[in-house]
Amino acid sequence: MPDALAVRNxxxxxxxxxALRGVDLTVEEGxxxxxxxxxxxxKSTLVKIAAxxxxxxxxxxxxxxxxxxxxxxxxxxxxxxxxxRFPGWYTADEVLELHQRLAGSxxxxxxxxxxxxxxxxSEARDRRVDGMSKGMAQRLGIAQALVGEPRLLLLDxxxxxxxxVGRRTVRLxxxxxxGRGVSVLLNSHLLSEIELVCDHVAxxxxxxxxxxxxxxxxAQPRGVELETDEGVHTVEGVTRDDVPRLVxxxxxxxxxxxxxxxxxxxxxxxxxxxxxGETS
Numbered sequence: 001m002p003d004a005l006a007v008r009n010x011x012x013x014x015x016x017x018x019a020l021r022g023v024d025l026t027v028e029e030g031x032x033x034x035x036x037x038x039x040x041x042x043k044s045t046l047v048k049i050a051a052x053x054x055x056x057x058x059x060x061x062x063x064x065x066x067x068x069x070x071x072x073x074x075x076x077x078x079x080x081x082x083x084x085r086f087p088g089w090y091t092a093d094e095v096l097e098l099h100q101r102l103a104g105s106x107x108x109x110x111x112x113x114x115x116x117x118x119x120x121x122s123e124a125r126d127r128r129v130d131g132m133s134k135g136m137a138q139r140l141g142i143a144q145a146l147v148g149e150p151r152l153l154l155l156d157x158x159x160x161x162x163x164x165v166g167r168r169t170v171r172l173x174x175x176x177x178x179g180r181g182v183s184v185l186l187n188s189h190l191l192s193e194i195e196l197v198c199d200h201v202a203x204x205x206x207x208x209x210x211x212x213x214x215x216x217x218x219a220q221p222r223g224v225e226l227e228t229d230e231g232v233h234t235v236e237g238v239t240r241d242d243v244p245r246l247v248x249x250x251x252x253x254x255x256x257x258x259x260x261x262x263x264x265x266x267x268x269x270x271x272x273x274x275x276x277g278e279t280s
Contacts, residue, residue: 001029002062002064002065003026003027003028003029003062003064004027004029004031004063004064004076004151004152004183005025005026005027005050005062005063005152005183005185006025006027006060006061006062007023007024007025007026007046007049007059007060007061007062008024008059008060008061009022009023009024009058009059009060010025010049010056010058010059010061011023011056011057011058011059012042012049012056012057012207013057018207019042019045019207020046020056020059020207021042021206021207021208022059022208023042023059023204023207023208023209024209025202025209025212027152027183027184027185027200028183029183030178030181030182030183031184031199031200032178032183032184032186032197032198032199033183033185033186033198033199033201033202034186034187034188034193034194034197034198034201034202035185035186035187035188035204036189036191036194036201036203036271037203037204037205037275038275041204041205041206041207041275042204042206042208043187043204044082044156044187045207046187046204047079047154047156047185047187049061049068050063050068050077050152050154050185051068051077051079051154052068052069052070052073052074055069056068063077063151063152064077064151064152075104075148076150076151076152077150077151077152077153077154078144078145078146078147078152078153078154079145079154079156080141080142080144080153080154080156080158081156082156082157082187084141086129086140086141086144087129088129088130089128089129089130090128090129091125091126091127091128091129092121092124092125092126092127092129092132092140092143093112093116093125093126095129095140096111096112096115096116096140096143096144096147097112099147100112100147100148103147103148104148105148107147107149111147112125113125115143115146115147116143118143118146118173118176119139119140119142119143120139120169121136121139121140121143124136133166134162134166135162135163135165135166135169135170138158138159138162138166138170139169139170139173141158142155142158142170146177146182150182151182152182152183152184152185153177153182153183153185154185155184155185155186155187156187157187157188157189158170159188159190159193167190167193171193171196171197174186174197175197178199186198191267191268191271194215194267195215195266195267195268198215199214200213200214201213201214201215201218203270203271203274203275205275205276210275211270211271211274215267218267218270219264219265219266219267219270220264220265220269221238221239221240221262221263221264222236222263223235223236223237223263224238224240224242224243224246224260224261224262224263225260225261225262226247226250226259226260227257227260227261228250228256228257228258229255229256229258230255234263239262240262243260243262246260
């Protein structure tokens with residue numbers, strides 16, 4: 001089975017501006033991949049090319065094996081734009097019914113009920129959009145992106161306007177979707193959200209991927225902290241593999257060891273190092 005999204009040597013030019021410069025990216029089946037980078041890094045351009053809204057200047061982007069923008073590719077993905085708007089006079093059920101018609105889904109009322117339950121909006125089925133909180137509207141947006149059971153979900157800043165409770169709700173929903181085998185490409189400025197929920201992270205700067213890997217792989221070792229009867233001491237330049245030796249040496253020297261902590265950089269520190277202080 002082809003990957004949910006496969007991007008190879010992708011380029012995009014707007015006149016003299018190169019928004020993307022040979023980007024490679026893969027979203028595997030059931031994987032949640034986060035895109036990070038400052039404004040103008042190329043994140044939204046990449047998402048829009050995958051969604052078929054923007055045409056690449058060079059390279060290749062495929063959704064479930066089909067060329068991005070083609071009918072099979074569009075049928076295999078769901079998309080939630082950063083600044084989406086639903087008609088305020090529509091109810092939640094009517095919004096989903098509209099998108100079923102647009103997507104050609106034959107799921108009917110059963111699909112709508114299932115999606116509203118998934119995003120915890122079953123009781124708001126008949127509530128109008130203009131009477132919803134931001135969190136409810138955001139969850140409804142994710143529900144419409146899931147119409148037709150897409151293999152790939154493209155989310156552009158889905159939690160940027162939400163409070164911490166709303167962000168946690170969406171994060172739990174994303175984890176639920178991953179458990180169901182839905183692949184997700186998440187474009188976000190919120191490093192904490194990416195670090196908590198994503199399997200893989202790609203950091204873009206100037207249209208190029210400058211760092212990529214799991215949050216654990218991107219975390220750089222910063223030494224080991226030993227707590228002994230002489231206090232807390234940090235040993236720099238060592239990793240987790242050095243812990244047994246350090247403890248043994250401390251015990252041999254007559255110290256009592258009360259705790260050991262392996263120090264690594266946070267995703268935020270890795271991000272700031274990768275982008276060189278560029279602002280979002």
